[in-house]
Amino acid sequence: MAEMVRQKTKTYDLVYISIFVVLIAICSWISIPLTVPVTLQTFGVFMAVGLLGGKRGTLAVLVYILMGTLGIPVFSGFTGGIGIIAGTTGGYIVGFLFSALLMWGMEKAFGRSTAVLALSMVLGLVLCYAVGTLWFMAVYGASSGAIGILTVLGWCVFPFIIPDVAKIVLALILTRRLSGVIQR
Incomplete structure (x- = not known):
């Protein structure tokens, strides 16, 4: 009986992930x-970790990144491939994984209260911005010459802060409303 329960749980995990x-991908x-066009990728990441929890949510983000890296067109603009990850904005995609890992760590350390989830989403976003910005500077600098941090922030972060905060608010609301639907 215990083996059947474990197998059912693994099946649910795979389906949810x-x-x-x-x-x-749809986001x-x-x-x-x-x-500056805005996508809903970060919203999808926040929803995955918020609803599935740290482990399954992080696995969903990792699988998404791996699929895109392998060339499946799951990234923005129906793109995929290692070239996207190796490009100037690839660090923001890699940053999704760091965001998910940070959210998972905060969940393990402090629980799943709304306040902890909100703080983990905000800190995850900041971490994603940091990884992506450093990556952008390195890749852009290697191909086009050095670029200042304020210029990169002006291109890649500042225009997205308000939309990303709105995505966090929406993800928090939906996570709280749908959390009873997802089996833990």
């Missing part, structure tokens, strides 16, 4: 046409 890999394809 797969669903959220697809959700993150990456949705582009909101503002001055």
Whole structure:
């Protein structure tokens, strides 16, 4: 009987992870046409970890990144491949994994209260920005010459802060409303 329960749990885990890999991909394809187009990738990452918990949510993010790296067009603009990861904005995609890991760590250390989840999402976003910005500076600097941090922040971070905060708020609301639906 215990073996059947474990097998059922593993099946649920695989299904949930797969669903959220697809959700993150769909979110990456949705582009909101503002001055700088905004996608919903970070929203998908926050939802995955928020609803699935740290372990399964982080696995969903990792599988999403691996699929895109292998060339499956799951990234923004229906793109994929190692060239996207190796490009100037690839660090922000890699940053999704660091965000998920940070959220998982905070969940393990401090629990799953709304306050902890909100703080972990904000800190995860900051970590994603940091990884992505450093990556951008390194890749851009190698191909086009040195670039200042304020210039990169102006291109890659500042225009996204308000939309990303809105995504965090929406992810928190939906996570709290849907948390009873997902089996833990």
